[in-house]
Amino acid sequence: MEGKAGTSLLLHGVSGIEADRVLLVGLGKEREFREKEYRSAIATAVRQLNETGGFDGTVFLTDLPVRKRDVSWKIRQAALVAQETLYRFERLKSKKEAVRRPLRKLTFCVARRNELAAAELALAQGMAMGAGVELAKDLGNLPGNICTPTYLAEQARQLAASHGLGVDILDRADMEKLGMNTLLSVARGSHEPPKFIVIRHLGGPVGAKPVVLVGKGITFDSGGISLKPGAEMDEMKYDMCGAASVLGTLKSIAIMQLPLNVIGVIPSTENMPGGAATKPGDVITSMSGQTVEILNTDAEGRLILCDALTYVERFEPQCVVDIATLTGACVIALGHVATGLLANNEGLAKELLDAGQEAYDRAWQMPLWDDYQEQLKSNFADMANIGGKPAGTITAACFLARFTEKYQWAHLDIAGTAWRSGKDKGATGRPVPLLSQFLIDRANAARETDGKRGRR
Ligand code: BES
Ligand code: MN
Ligand code: ZN
Numbered sequence: 001m002e003g004k005a006g007t008s009l010l011l012h013g014v015s016g017i018e019a020d021r022v023l024l025v026g027l028g029k030e031r032e033f034r035e036k037e038y039r040s041a042i043a044t045a046v047r048q049l050n051e052t053g054g055f056d057g058t059v060f061l062t063d064l065p066v067r068k069r070d071v072s073w074k075i076r077q078a079a080l081v082a083q084e085t086l087y088r089f090e091r092l093k094s095k096k097e098a099v100r101r102p103l104r105k106l107t108f109c110v111a112r113r114n115e116l117a118a119a120e121l122a123l124a125q126g127m128a129m130g131a132g133v134e135l136a137k138d139l140g141n142l143p144g145n146i147c148t149p150t151y152l153a154e155q156a157r158q159l160a161a162s163h164g165l166g167v168d169i170l171d172r173a174d175m176e177k178l179g180m181n182t183l184l185s186v187a188r189g190s191h192e193p194p195k196f197i198v199i200r201h202l203g204g205p206v207g208a209k210p211v212v213l214v215g216k217g218i219t220f221d222s223g224g225i226s227l228k229p230g231a232e233m234d235e236m237k238y239d240m241c242g243a244a245s246v247l248g249t250l251k252s253i254a255i256m257q258l259p260l261n262v263i264g265v266i267p268s269t270e271n272m273p274g275g276a277a278t279k280p281g282d283v284i285t286s287m288s289g290q291t292v293e294i295l296n297t298d299a300e301g302r303l304i305l306c307d308a309l310t311y312v313e314r315f316e317p318q319c320v321v322d323i324a325t326l327t328g329a330c331v332i333a334l335g336h337v338a339t340g341l342l343a344n345n346e347g348l349a350k351e352l353l354d355a356g357q358e359a360y361d362r363a364w365q366m367p368l369w370d371d372y373q374e375q376l377k378s379n380f381a382d383m384a385n386i387g388g389k390p391a392g393t394i395t396a397a398c399f400l401a402r403f404t405e406k407y408q409w410a411h412l413d414i415a416g417t418a419w420r421s422g423k424d425k426g427a428t429g430r431p432v433p434l435l436s437q438f439l440i441d442r443a444n445a446a447r448e449t450d451g452k453r454g455r456r
Helices: 035-051 071-086 113-141 149-163 172-178 181-187 233-256 301-315 328-334 346-359 370-376 392-401 432-455
Strands: 008-012 021-025 056-059 105-108 166-170 195-202 211-215 217-221 261-271 283-285 291-293 319-324 339-343 363-365 409-413
Touching: 008 035, 021 035, 035 056, 035 071, 071 105, 071 113, 113 149, 113 233, 113 432, 149 166, 149 195, 149 217, 149 233, 149 261, 166 172, 172 181, 172 301, 181 261, 181 283, 181 301, 195 233, 211 233, 211 301, 211 432, 217 233, 217 301, 233 261, 233 319, 233 432, 261 301, 301 319, 301 392, 319 346, 319 432, 328 339, 328 392, 339 346, 339 392, 346 363, 346 409, 346 432, 370 392, 392 409
Parallel strands: 056 105, 211 261, 211 319, 217 261, 319 409, 339 363
Antiparallel strands: 008 021, 166 195, 195 261, 283 291, 339 409
16 A cells, blocks of 8 residues: 555454454655645445444544644544434435445544543534534435425424524515515515524523624525526526535534524525516615615625624624525635625624634635625615625625624625535535534623632
8 A cells, every 4th residue: 555645445354453453544744744635534424334344433634733733623523424424315315325434433643542532522413513514414415395494494404403593584574574574575485484593502600792693594596586697597496505514503502502692594485486476676665775786686695694693783793694605606715615705894804704713624715895885886776785896795795784783793705615516516515613613602701701800
């Protein structure tokens, strides 16, 4: 064996070794061994182990040195990557291709006993994040005829029931009473009833201000009257991946029992053409009172998010993060590697960027300068819902920024990162790791300030 990255070799009956089989994994050049290489070595090991027919395996790769990464990072990542590698979405196939004798148990090794406590915590965190990622992937992969707004609401109810969370589902009549007209304007073309989901994890002190996560829940985006072209339109079933990441993150932090108050909010509807659908040129009054000229019905994400962002003011949030497959322009700008990040607060932006680095679920910041606001000018309303070709991701965020002036806010554009196209088409579960890490870090920070207060 040469040791090339991605290669492996299974040995049987190695003398002097207790295990029946030994799997060697190629790691490539030592000085090129970084985070990415570590993750793929774990993936190779888990994939091969799963196919050996063995019941359990012990992984020693976790005590390899990875530059600037400690044992917690290595274990958390190993747990995440292992779950990622073993994920299959087969519930809609009549014949399952499942491995005959799948791996049932994995043990990760650390080099020193004094690393055990940190490693065990990291393992629990990695498993919790993995469960959240799995939920987000399942919901993302389900097609629009199954994963409707009603289905998402039902999933939120079940998640709440099984994990001790609070949940409220608002229906069309409730939204009408609240004046959520931009959200409802998107729902007009569809026969599926829209839902507005609120799910609460109140693990923090009573009365402590919550972190609010808002996820775009378009269960299918046809574009509406501004109909999308046919090619790859099926992928618009993924337009609820922001919503899925909110539910996934709530699951992950509920499992970890994070001592933090977190509220997830999901505006959900289809975007369809139809006789009652909103037309280009229509002017709608949003819940905030600001009026919007709809120049393109395919820019619907911002229309459902803006009412949700107004609604969340009632929670007096510590901060609000929205997550949305918002713009094709973000795919052009950052490809499928980095999530787009825009924020009205630099401290919050930094926290999210750092969490993304730690979770290896990275984001990259774009400017939210006022200069871009001009592009949203309308002759007939307070603003238009599109800002033209240039800087499409930024003008979409500029639109949202007009509804978030009352609190600290950040926006994650996951259009390029929430799913993969082509041969390996499927949801990625991103940015559940980033968001979970962000909340772990917030919980730790809160614990530290409480500790200091106690000592005084
Ligand atoms: N859901 C799409 C964004 C999208 C497009 C995500 C392609 C992933 C891949 C969104 O609702 C949309 O249609 N945005 C338009 C905005 C435009 C009309 C200003 C877009 O990006 O083309
Ligand atoms: Mn659209
Ligand atoms: Zn959309």
